[in-house]
Amino acid sequence: MGDGANARQVEGIEAADAAVSGNPVAVGGRANANEPTAVSNGDAVYDWRDLQGRTVGVNNFPAVVSGANHGPKTITLSSTTQTDVVAAPGAGQSVYVTGISASNTSSTFARLDLKDGTTVRVSMGLAADGGGFVMEFNPPWKITANTAFTSQLSATVTDVRVNAHFFTAP
Numbered sequence: 001m002g003d004g005a006n007a008r009q010v011e012g013i014e015a016a017d018a019a020v021s022g023n024p025v026a027v028g029g030r031a032n033a034n035e036p037t038a039v040s041n042g043d044a045v046y047d048w049r050d051l052q053g054r055t056v057g058v059n060n061f062p063a064v065v066s067g068a069n070h071g072p073k074t075i076t077l078s079s080t081t082q083t084d085v086v087a088a089p090g091a092g093q094s095v096y097v098t099g100i101s102a103s104n105t106s107s108t109f110a111r112l113d114l115k116d117g118t119t120v121r122v123s124m125g126l127a128a129d130g131g132g133f134v135m136e137f138n139p140p141w142k143i144t145a146n147t148a149f150t151s152q153l154s155a156t157v158t159d160v161r162v163n164a165h166f167f168t169a170p
Contacts, residue, residue: 028047028049028053029046029047029048029049029053029055030046030047030048030049031049031050031051031053032048032049032050032051033050033051035048036048069089069167069168070166070167070168071086071098071164071165071166071167072163072164072165073085073086073163073164073166074161074162074163074164075151075161075162075164076159076160076161076162077112077151077153077157077159077160077161077162078153078156078157078158078159078160079153079156080152080153080154080155080156081152082115082118082150082151082152083150083151083152084148084149084150085114085148085149085150085151085162085164086143086148086149086164086166086168087148088146088147088148089146089168090146091145091146092145092146092170093145093146093168093169093170094142094143094144094145094146094147094168094169094170095142095143095147095148095149095166095167095168096140096141096142096143096166096167096168096169097137097140097141097143097149097164097165097166098136098137098138098140098141098165098166098167099134099135099136099137099164099165100114100122100133100134100135100137100162100163100164100165101132101133101134101135101162101163102124102126102132102133102160102161102162102163103126103130103131103132103160103161104126104127104128104129104130104131104132104157104159104160105129105130105158105159105160105161106128106129106157106158106159106160107128107129107158108128108155108156108157108158109125109126109127109128109131109155110125110126110153110154110155110157110160111123111124111125111126111153111154111155112124112125112126112151112152112153112154112160112162113151113152113153113154114149114150114151115149115150115151115152116143116144116147116149117143117144117147117148117150118150121141122135126160140166140167149164149166
């Protein structure tokens with residue numbers, strides 16, 4: 001604020017790993033090996049950094065309740081009919097799959113195809129009597145905009161459970 005001789009400048013003179021003196025303007029966070037103490041709603045806080053200066057974050061917080069826009073979701077398959085795991089989310093929106101697990105309780109081997117609409121992207125064999133798999137996607141698997149995330153079995157079975165972790169976003 002001000003101008004000329006009265007202008008105020010923001011400066012920092014401390015190098016990384018140097019003792020801080022005076023009143024430098026710090027851009028960064030506060031190192032702490034433990035979780036910071038909670039503050040009151042609306043209070044200012046420091047970014048939390050570990051002792052090496054890396055930013056500490058908490059994924060998926062605050063938690064979102066499962067629903068049409070967010071998993072987890074379980075479907076049961078028993079036929080070779082293509083089935084929506086997650087319906088098309090609407091114009092400009094995509095399904096982002098973050099994880100899948102599947103289990104076959106049937107006495108029949110079956111292949112499970114996971115699809116972006118009608119296009120097979122992942123195929124996994126499910127052994128009879130408990131065969132299954134768990135797969136995480138990091139980064140999330142983005143399904144084509146306004147397209148259902150679908151699945152299809154290669155054989156008719158008694159019961160295959162597919163569990164999807166997902167969210168929808170542009």
